[in-house]
Amino acid sequence: MRKLLxxxxxxxxxxxxxxxxxxxxxxxVWATNGIEALEILKKEVFDLIILDVMMPEMDGFTLAxxxxxxxxxxxxxxxxxxxxxxxxxxxxxxxxxxxLKKPIDEEELVVRVEALLNRLNIGINTSLQEEIILGGxxxxxxxxxxxxKDEIISLTSRESELLLFLWRRKNELSLxxxxxxxIWGENDYFNRKSLNVFISHLRKYLSKDPRIVIENxxxxxxxLKVKE
Amino acid sequence: MRKLLxxxxxxxxxxxxxxxxxxxxxxxVWATNGIEALEILKKEVFDLIILDVMMPEMDGFTLAxxxxxxxxxxxxxxxxxxxxxxxxxxxxxxxxxxxLKKPIDEEELVVRVEALLNRLNIGINTSLQEEIILGGxxxxxxxxxxxxKDEIISLTSRESELLLFLWRRKNELSLxxxxxxxIWGENDYFNRKSLNVFISHLRKYLSKDPRIVIENxxxxxxxLKVKE
DNA sequence: AAAAAGATTAATAAAAGGTTAATTTTATTA
DNA sequence: TAATAAAATTAACCTTTTATTAATCTTTTT
Numbered sequence: 430m431r432k433l434l435x436x437x438x439x440x441x442x443x444x445x446x447x448x449x450x451x452x453x454x455x456x457x458v459w460a461t462n463g464i465e466a467l468e469i470l471k472k473e474v475f476d477l478i479i480l481d482v483m484m485p486e487m488d489g490f491t492l493a494x495x496x497x498x499x500x501x502x503x504x505x506x507x508x509x510x511x512x513x514x515x516x517x518x519x520x521x522x523x524x525x526x527x528x529l530k531k532p533i534d535e536e537e538l539v540v541r542v543e544a545l546l547n548r549l550n551i552g553i554n555t556s557l558q559e560e561i562i563l564g565g566x567x568x569x570x571x572x573x574x575x576x577x578k579d580e581i582i583s584l585t586s587r588e589s590e591l592l593l594f595l596w597r598r599k600n601e602l603s604l605x606x607x608x609x610x611x612i613w614g615e616n617d618y619f620n621r622k623s624l625n626v627f628i629s630h631l632r633k634y635l636s637k638d639p640r641i642v643i644e645n646x647x648x649x650x651x652x653l654k655v656k657e
Numbered sequence: 658m659r660k661l662l663x664x665x666x667x668x669x670x671x672x673x674x675x676x677x678x679x680x681x682x683x684x685x686v687w688a689t690n691g692i693e694a695l696e697i698l699k700k701e702v703f704d705l706i707i708l709d710v711m712m713p714e715m716d717g718f719t720l721a722x723x724x725x726x727x728x729x730x731x732x733x734x735x736x737x738x739x740x741x742x743x744x745x746x747x748x749x750x751x752x753x754x755x756x757l758k759k760p761i762d763e764e765e766l767v768v769r770v771e772a773l774l775n776r777l778n779i780g781i782n783t784s785l786q787e788e789i790i791l792g793g794x795x796x797x798x799x800x801x802x803x804x805x806k807d808e809i810i811s812l813t814s815r816e817s818e819l820l821l822f823l824w825r826r827k828n829e830l831s832l833x834x835x836x837x838x839x840i841w842g843e844n845d846y847f848n849r850k851s852l853n854v855f856i857s858h859l860r861k862y863l864s865k866d867p868r869i870v871i872e873n874x875x876x877x878x879x880x881l882k883v884k885e
Numbered sequence: 886a887a888a889a890a891g892a893t894t895a896a897t898a899a900a901a902g903g904t905t906a907a908t909t910t911t912a913t914t915a
Numbered sequence: 916t917a918a919t920a921a922a923a924t925t926a927a928c929c930t931t932t933t934a935t936t937a938a939t940c941t942t943t944t945t
Contacts, residue, residue, distance in 0.1 A: 514765060521768035537745050587933080633893090647889095648944090850925070853901090
């Protein structure tokens with residue numbers, strides 16, 4: 430889970446943002462001033478810090494400088510009512526990854542934070558084609574590859590479609606009828622024979638991990654079981 | 658040097674931003690519409706794309722979708738007079754790294770672009786010498802040259818475009834459909850035959866380094882694998 | 886035990902892919 | 916503008932891959 434530190438002295442805005450970000454599945458710690466923020470940073474690790482600029486005692490810019498010097502790798506962004514150009518430029522010159530002008534729209538804040546963390550964590554060359562974890566196997570439906578340790582098994586289109594179909598209903602029964610009409614287009618005697626052949630292929634490929642099994646329910650269909 | 662593609666139909670704003678960004682030591686190419694932008698992207702590599710949202714013919718959101726599907730690794734940001742929340746959210750949901758509301762302040766644009774490039778991908782897409790490292794090869798899409806040690810292979814335009822296309826989606830599947838519609842313009846039987854010929858050429862050129870291979874996924878597409 | 890359904894391996898034919906060469910198109914230059 | 920060169924497309928031919936069908940054996944159900 431992504432963990433954020435919010436530094437905001439205004440208690441109503443602080444509370445609102447904290448609750449909203451929690452709802453959006455962020456882990457969030459709220460500090461009400463700079464000193465507290467620095468104390469928290471000594472003990473915990475964060476993915477991103479969100480700083481208000483105008484705060485009593487220590488303003489956000491000063492705090493950002495300290496954070497940058499002490500923990501240079503943690504990205505931070507500003508929230509500010511001061512939307513003067515000079516302030517925005519100052520924010521970025523201190524190394525901010527973003528500068529949001531108040532009034533803050535919580536939804537916009539969330540999508541910006543997500544865009545930032547996605548880029549930062551996952552990196553530039555992240556594939557949109559994701560891999561499915563299947564016990565000790567990795568299955569990539571886009572490239573039709575099934576990996577087990579160093580070994581790569583190239584699946585055919587039908588094999589890949591069938592495995593994906595079963596995986597989407599894993600631990601649930603997939604009816605012959607549904608598989609055949611969805612993948613083959615027609616539910617008849619010959620296609621059903623064909624389905625048996627492909628089930629057999631998949632079982633062979635998946636035999637390296639006993640936690641992954643394709644079970645038959647007599648006269649009903651098949652079932653991809655993924656154990657614990 | 659960092660290389661940007663600006664897509665902006667308004668000529669005075671386009672000119673202003675182009676000149677300003679040049680002054681700030683960016684290499685910048687300005688396209689006035691989506692079609693032109695896609696043509697340029699076939700031949701050149703960029704670190705960041707800046708898109709206007711409201712444009713005739715093809716709007717920025719539609720263009721962004723195409724860019725994301727074809728060249729998933731290039732970050733893009735929006736410039737827009739439409740500051741409605743729904744537009745900002747749409748921009749980020751398409752995968753934008755930032756969304757700036759017009760009127761644009763050039764200085765703020767520059768610091769945001771710099772912050773992005775510093776954080777995200779310094780020198781990932783365009784290296785200083787503009788050359789792409791491909792195992793033991795150096796590929797320069799601008800000069801269409803592929804170097805291996807002392808040897809220089811001159812690629813034709815098609816060969817170069819195809820290699821660039823595959824490289825931008827390296828280790829991911831590039832669908833026949835996407836390659837053909839992007840490079841040939843039309844996805845038909847004959848162009849697909851032609852594609853096979855060019856794949857064959859590239860494989861021959863790239864055969865000196867076994868870490869670089871072009872794999873086929875039957876009935877789906879091709880995949881440039883760059884190992885370790 | 887008989888009949889039906891399922892599993893597995895192998896054989897076959899169709900489609901897709903790979904490669905080289907010939908032909909057409911496009912660009913260059915004399 | 917005609918001759919030449921280069922590039923892209925099309926053709927021809929061969930190889931590989933794939934889905935289907937067949938053949939045979941095993942399991943399940945009644």
